[in-house]
Amino acid sequence: MRLLLSIVALISTTVCAPVQPIQTLDFSSYGLSQRADPSLTNYLGVFFLGDKPSVYLYLSNGNNAISLKALNKGNPVINPTKGTQGVRDPSIIAGGGAEAGKKWYIIGTDLNIGKTTWDASQRTGSRGIFVWESSDLVNWTNERLVPVEDATAGMVWAPAAIWDPSKSQYAVFWASKFYAASDSKHTGTPSAIRIRTAYTSDFKTFSTPKDYVNYSPTNIIDIDVLPLGNNAYARFLKDESAKTVFTEVSTTGLFGTWTRPGGSKAIIEKGVEGPASYWDNQVDGKAHLLLDFYGSDGYHPYNSADVRGGKWSASDRSAFPKNLRHGSVLPVTDAQGKALNAKWPA
Structure with a gap:
């Protein structure tokens, strides 16, 4: 109105x-997702720290989208106990539908690289997704490791998810490569890495997965999806072959027609991975994007007032912590921020 x-x-x-x-x-x-929201006054980030495969929580300093402080005195809030006992690429998902404002999930990759090698982790790695859930963003319980791929998959990496109102379920995405059914030990040549997808209502049971982004022979290993409103979305992908992150936009839904602003060679940045996008709480139409300089000092923030046009520029990094690795950020309310500070003091 x-x-x-x-x-x-x-x-x-x-x-x-x-x-x-x-x-x-x-x-x-x-769309509604592009409007500033005065009820949101903080940002909650979930990350891992390089060789420390646990979930670390960070809270913004006030309503500054690119100024974060470590909670729990810099110690992890979640230490996985299942699978490899290591979690990477944590992603926080706000509940949708009947769970909106009542439930949140953190999902992540089951991988402790200190116990394996990069080659082995892609040939015979975990085929499951780590899941934790919360009713208050403060306490995280019900740890589980849910298999989502069959024995032909070499790994399941970097899961992300979004509530899909057209299905009234969560669309979940991850990266996998595959081996021939006859190659049970995965010693042969695999497929290119592709983004896979499945639906879930509870992060306990998942539909049969299918390809979502298959750009073979190009390897695509990371994805993040940002709602633009009115059934439009932007998605951010890492081209593992070229070591770049680029964006695509659909105005016809999550499974609509995707185009690459600026053309087939356009990129946002090179030498990066783990894109994590979120809207600004205070400025209409302004979005933020974190890109992980994995060979250097972790996440750097970027910003855009034209997400559809794919126009991104580097933000001031002076108040953004160094060495944060592939994670995600969720805008939260003042009450939620205070509760997090009380439970996990900085």
């Missing part, structure tokens, strides 16, 4: 050319 009144006011004050402002502003693409 407030948006409608704003449009009416805009038209009434533009006497000479009443139609032009509406054409310029393109309200058809102005």
